[in-house]
Amino acid sequence: MPVAVDMLSVYVALGVAAALSVSAVILGALTAPAAVTAGVMLTAAAVFWSFTGLTIYVSLFAISVIVGAIGRKKRKERTERLHKRAGARTVVQVLANGLPALLMMAVWFFTGYGAFKVAAAAALAEGFSDSAAGDVGVLSNGKTVSVLNFKPLKRGLSGGISVAGCVAMTIASAVAAAVPAIFGEYAAAGFGIAAGAGILGCMADSVMGATLQALYRCSECGAETERRECCGKKTELIRGFSRLDNDAVNGIAGCIAALAGLAAAFIIKY
């Protein structure tokens, strides 16, 4: 049985989506097409999950815009040679972070099966905690180590973890999982599962980032990078699969979080 659409939440979502999308472009957090995509997703979240869907996206989106705006210049300097894209997030990045959760919300909407609400929160917890961890971690002056062997790693490269990044990840996951709980969508167990699955997905993201994700080396300056070109030349693939970039890994990690949340919610017969 599909859940009824709360039209008021959809109208509010349209207004909020317009305001947020414009601010995100002005603040340089999103490119214009990415802002439109995020606005459409926000409205769809309200269709599927009423004010809960709207609030969970808005609060996480607001946090990521604020975190992204803090220290933007320093972050840009530190990541521009490492990543394909530094600065404003693109359509693919918005979809990778938000689509797995939206799919879970859609299944909840069409089936009314509560475990999918936990899965949606888990997927969002993963997407936003991963960006928060990266955004905060790259600014911190603490040590960055590999998630695989804890050996020092260049700050900003995928697969690296830092204390500041882990704190940001945990807070972001807890916020994402808390919103539906505040709206009475699930109880303490649902909150625990969603936050835990979000963190698990985030760790999976780091492990994939350190193993399967494409890493290149520049033959001119010798730098390890996630970019396909450096110093005006093509870089060489030294690890992982060329098709598996950071966005793909993010999308897969969101699905892992959703499935882990779904499985745990199902096992305890949530």
Ligand SMILES: [Zn+2]
């Ligand atoms: Zn180079």
